[in-house]
Amino acid sequence: MSQHWKPLPDDLSEPARRLVEELRAVKDAHRISLAELGRLTYLSKASWERWLNGKRLITSQALAGLIAALDCDAVLLTSLLRQAEAARDAESAPGAVTAVAAATAVEPTAAAAPAADPVPVPLPVPVSLPVARVALWRRPQALVTVAAVAVLLLVAGLYLHGLNGGGSAAASSSGRSPAPPAVSTGALPAQLCQSVGCAGKDPQAMGCEADDHTVLTGTIGKVVLYLHYSPRCRAAWAGITDGSPGDSATVSTGTGGQETALIHWGYDNYSMMVDADAPGTILQVCGHQKDGDNCTLPLSGPAARAQALSTTAPGLTPTATPSS
Known part of the structure; x- marks a missing residue:
């Protein structure tokens, strides 16, 4: 059309x-x-x-x-x-x-001099996951973190590969369920944290955005709220787009954990992560802006929701609507 x-x-x-x-x-x-x-x-x-x-x-x-x-x-x-x-x-x-x-x-x-046509520069990321998420320049503090992490990534991949080999046994002894099988998306950068170890950390810097799933969305007028979840990291975070400076989105776990994405300037941002693997966790994102407040529906079992989204054809999975 x-x-x-x-x-x-x-x-x-x-x-x-x-x-x-x-x-x-x-x-x-x-x-x-x-x-x-x-x-x-x-x-x-x-x-x-x-x-x-x-x-x-x-x-x-x-x-x-x-x-x-x-x-x-x-x-x-x-x-x-x-x-x-x-x-x-x-x-x-x-x-x-x-x-x-x-x-x-x-x-x-x-x-x-005649201007040459701009030539797209191929990116060193898999085609199945080609998109950089919210730009790092919106979080100046993240630049310092990423600079340090870049050095560690060379050795962290091999180290964590060895750790993941015994991940199921460690998860059983701690009372947590093992992470669900990830959908094959090619080579993914190593995540540097899991579950409670990710709480309060940047999802980009920790490699958790590599398998990010948007498991819920909601709106406040034109502002869009997002609940993001990483199956590998077993952690979640909030996102907000089409907002204005001062607008915010807060992800909460129902067990005391929460992080807020505040737009300082521009129109989008994302929050630090919360542990999404603790027993009794119910995730929800609530937004605040000048036109009012609103929340997504509460979600338990984010891993199952992410797996369902991965195996369902686009357009067939109903979008969650915000609660009143």
Whole structure:
């Protein structure tokens, strides 16, 4: 179902413009409406209208949903999103305009050179899981953590591989059930924590986003709330998109654990993790913004929910609605 598209805003960066054009091409190629696209990705029609008309840059979570639901060039789309995010950050950085002006003054002949078409850079991630989640620049403290973790990842993989070989026995002796079988997604980076050991830690830095499942969503007006769960890490965290500075989403376990995703600037963020493996855990995400408060439905057994989502065709699993 192709359509006559509106002209894109003039102030879009080149990678953002190319990304929107590619997203429009994917929608047209599959001949689906905005409403159908929303159902397939568990996101609102209004959100897709904003992304496909260049009003907002698509979020990494939304792009992940699109790639999981439809046949498309995952590497190209992910690369363009990262380039568009970098261009947006450069434009908003203090002194960016001054730096560009200075560069032009030093090399006046550069403007006369023909501009080469931007070439997408392949990403060193599996095609089945190609999308970076919420950008790390939204959490400056995460940059320091990732820098340290990068060194450890070279040895942590082999070490944790040995630990996982005896994971079932350790889980039985501790009273916890072993982790459910993971869906094959190619080589995954090693997770650096599990269950209670993940509480209060960053899911990106700990490698837990590699098998992230969005097990519940909810809304407050245009704001979208997410409950994320990692079967390998047996931990959960909250996400929030299409919000404004001051909006927040809090994930709670029902046993005292909770973490909050607060939007400091921009329109999205994610929280640190909570232990989702403790007996009696009931996960829920509640959001707060100027238009009011709302929560997702409570969820027990996130591992079973994640497994069901992994084995059900996109679009056939009903989306959880927020509680009143």
